[in-house]
Amino acid sequence: MHILFLIVGVLLLGSCKNDRKSTTKNEESSKIEESIVEKEFLVGSWKDTSKSALHFTIFKNGTARSDNMKTLLYKNWKVKGNQITFTIESLGNGTSSIDTVTYIIEKLTKDKLILRKGTYLSEYTKK
Numbered sequence: 001m002h003i004l005f006l007i008v009g010v011l012l013l014g015s016c017k018n019d020r021k022s023t024t025k026n027e028e029s030s031k032i033e034e035s036i037v038e039k040e041f042l043v044g045s046w047k048d049t050s051k052s053a054l055h056f057t058i059f060k061n062g063t064a065r066s067d068n069m070k071t072l073l074y075k076n077w078k079v080k081g082n083q084i085t086f087t088i089e090s091l092g093n094g095t096s097s098i099d100t101v102t103y104i105i106e107k108l109t110k111d112k113l114i115l116r117k118g119t120y121l122s123e124y125t126k127k
Contacts, residue, residue, distance in 0.1 A: 037079050041108050046124035055127075079105075084115070 045057040045067060055067035056074045064074035064086060075087040075098070085102040103115035103122070113124040 037082060037084075037105055037108060039079055041110050042077075042079070042084070042113070045127040046113055047127050049123045049125060054122075 042058050043060045046055060048054045054069055054072070056069075057065045057067055058077055059065070062076050062078065064077045066072060066074045071091045073089040073091065075089055077084055077086050079085075082105045083102050084105055085100055087098060087100050089096055089098050101117070103117050105113070106116045106121065107114040111126050113126075115122045115124070
């Protein structure tokens with residue numbers, strides 16, 4: 001009878017120990033996902049190096065601004081993992097629409113930003 005209690009006790013302790021490990025792994029993976037991008041590097045004015053020259057500024061408080069576009073206005077931004085999502089207002093002939101656009105951050109340094117949407121890459125340098 002004592003052996004039965006001992007076996008049951010060991011099994012219960014083993015299952016509790018495994019649960020704690022999986023919880024710790026989940027917590028660690030969510031911390032990694034949140035910290036992939038150095039958000040401080042994103043803050044500032046970015047110059048589009050393509051012919052489009054679609055420059056914008058990202059502010060620390062989560063807002064964004066179009067620097068030279070009167071019909072495509074950046075409103076705000078957020079980062080999750082290696083993705084950045086912008087809320088953008090598009091102004092047309094008497095109409096406007098608000099949309100969200102998500103890019104993969106391919107590269108981010110204090111001076112350079114490369115964003116990918118599908119197969120299209122956009123390169124920016126910090127002003």
